[in-house]
Amino acid sequence: MNRPGQPPDGPPDNPGDGPSGGDDDYGYVFDDSFVRAASIQEYSASERSAAEHAPAVRDRAPLAAAERTGPRLTRQVLVLAALLTVAFLVAVYLGISPPGQTRSGPPPRPARMSLVPLAPAQAVRPADPDRPFDATPAAQYATGAAGINLPGAHATPHFDEGQVIAALSTAKEYLVHSSLSPEVLAGREERAVRLLVDPAQADQFDAALRRPAADGLHAATGWLVRLDPAHAVLAVPDIRVQGVLDYAETGPGTLEITTDHTFVYAVRPAADPEGDPSLMVVRRALRLSFDRDAVRAHQLELLNSRTEAGPLPCGTPTAAHLRPLLAGEKAPAGRPPATDPYSRESGGAVCGTLAEPRPAGSGGAGRRADASGGAGPSASSSRQWRGAASPAAVPPAAA
Numbered sequence: 028m029n030r031p032g033q034p035p036d037g038p039p040d041n042p043g044d045g046p047s048g049g050d051d052d053y054g055y056v057f058d059d060s061f062v063r064a065a066s067i068q069e070y071s072a073s074e075r076s077a078a079e080h081a082p083a084v085r086d087r088a089p090l091a092a093a094e095r096t097g098p099r100l101t102r103q104v105l106v107l108a109a110l111l112t113v114a115f116l117v118a119v120y121l122g123i124s125p126p127g128q129t130r131s132g133p134p135p136r137p138a139r140m141s142l143v144p145l146a147p148a149q150a151v152r153p154a155d156p157d158r159p160f161d162a163t164p165a166a167q168y169a170t171g172a173a174g175i176n177l178p179g180a181h182a183t184p185h186f187d188e189g190q191v192i193a194a195l196s197t198a199k200e201y202l203v204h205s206s207l208s209p210e211v212l213a214g215r216e217e218r219a220v221r222l223l224v225d226p227a228q229a230d231q232f233d234a235a236l237r238r239p240a241a242d243g244l245h246a247a248t249g250w251l252v253r254l255d256p257a258h259a260v261l262a263v264p265d266i267r268v269q270g271v272l273d274y275a276e277t278g279p280g281t282l283e284i285t286t287d288h289t290f291v292y293a294v295r296p297a298a299d300p301e302g303d304p305s306l307m308v309v310r311r312a313l314r315l316s317f318d319r320d321a322v323r324a325h326q327l328e329l330l331n332s333r334t335e336a337g338p339l340p341c342g343t344p345t346a347a348h349l350r351p352l353l354a355g356e357k358a359p360a361g362r363p364p365a366t367d368p369y370s371r372e373s374g375g376a377v378c379g380t381l382a383e384p385r386p387a388g389s390g391g392a393g394r395r396a397d398a399s400g401g402a403g404p405s406a407s408s409s410r411q412w413r414g415a416a417s418p419a420a421v422p423p424a425a426a
Contacts, residue, residue: 137231138329140249142345145337145379146358153303153354156262159293163306165267168291172203174268175288183276186322191274191282194317197223197325198272198284205251206290206311207266214253214348224250225321225328239346246346249332252290252309255348262295262304282317283330296353303354310335341378 160166168174177199180191201223210216217236224232235245247253254260270288277283289310296302314330321327338352339345340359352358 136328136330137244138228138249138332139243140246140332140334141243141377142246142248142334142336143377143379144339144341144343144345145335145381146341147338147352147381148358150357151305151338151352151354154262154293154305156304159263159304159306160265160267160291163291165269165291165306168267168269168289170265170267171207172199172268175199175202175270175272178272178274180274183274183282185276185280186282186319190319190322193322193325194282194284194327195272195274197317197322197327198286198313198315201315201327202286202288202311202313206288206309207268209261209264211251212254212261212292213256215256217251220251223326225326228328241344241346248334248336248345248347248349250329252311253348254294255350256297258297258350259294259307259353260297262293265293267291277316280318282322284315284317284327286311286313286315294351294353305338305351305354307349307351308337309349335379337379337381 155161160168177192177195180188180195182188183191186194201220204219204223205211208216208219211220221229221232231244232250235247235250239245239247268288268290270286272284272286274282274284287310289308292307292309293304294307295304312331312333314332316328316330336345336349336351338356338358339349340352343350
């Protein structure tokens with residue numbers, strides 16, 4: 028008879044071959060996973076007598092769902108947690124990302140704009156094809172963006188020096204794209220200008236470019252300088268520029284920049300590459316507004332745009348583009364068109380008369396000069412323009 032602690036078949040022939048110690052009755056150890064893995068169980072004697080015809084063995088109960096799908100369920104939980112984390116991070120990013128699509132504070136006001144055509148009293152004189160700006164005040168003007176100089180920047184009560192510099196730089200970039208870009212001047216592109224406009228004014232900008240109207244709100248020429256490409260093109264790529272920028276804080280969190288620049292273009296007939304060039308002059312005075320969001324987003328709000336341009340005949344449509352009188356052409360005789368004060372669809376028929384040309388060096392080269400040979404528009408009636416006059420930036424006005 029076997030003693031306790033020995034296997035049913037008796038002790039091993041060589042006790043040293045098996046596990047030592049008396050804790051294991053049979054010298055083998057079966058872990059729980061091995062036992063649970065058994066797929067069948069034998070019925071007890073009482074169960075067999077109660078169910079005589081039942082099979083002698085029974086299947087184990089299926090594993091619990093948690094045991095059967097544990098690893099897969101864990102992976103699903105981890106994936107779900109990762110997705111929720113990503114969604115949360117995206118929401119946080121959208122909430123703190125730099126503005127440009129979303130702006131805090133009151134919505135921008137609609138931009139107001141006006142354009143005064145300046146008609147020459149005489150026929151437009153041709154310019155020298157090789158040196159079109161000679162013998163005019165524009166000969167002393169800088170070329171292109173070099174003529175748009177920024178003033179010294181200082182902190183204001185609610186904007187530090189860096190923010191002021193950023194706003195001034197955005198204003199200059201707007202002037203460069205909207206007044207000096209050959210693609211914009213030819214009417215082939217305006218996206219670079221639009222990207223600098225406050226998104227809340229984008230609809231007004233788009234409407235002005237697609238459906239220009241002389242209603243004081245939707246003139247394309249209030250946003251940018253654009254020639255009728257079927258009528259006139261640039262004769263030379265150089266554009267002469269003279270003007271000033273200024274800035275002031277007009278309220279808590281609002282920085283306003285005023286610009287006043289004269290742009291002088293040498294143009295020729297679009298259909299005649301050999302045609303004589305002449306000068307077209309555009310004076311733009313802008314009021315631009317920035318809040319802190321706009322400074323960070325590198326965008327601006329256009330408050331007001333006032334333009335004088337010539338030589339243009341009185342009554343010519345100017346909302347979509349400019350059609351300057353070219354070399355040898357004269358403005359039609361007659362009175363300016365009538366203005367209906369009862370109509371809100373019209374911006375009013377306003378026209379000025381160009382001054383006679385004043386060559387450079389004969390009395391100074393100011394921001395006011397004429398467009399039939401001078402370098403800055405000047406209406407016969409005096410106007411007050413908002414902008415900073417800097418003796419270092421602007422020569423004395425012509426007498």
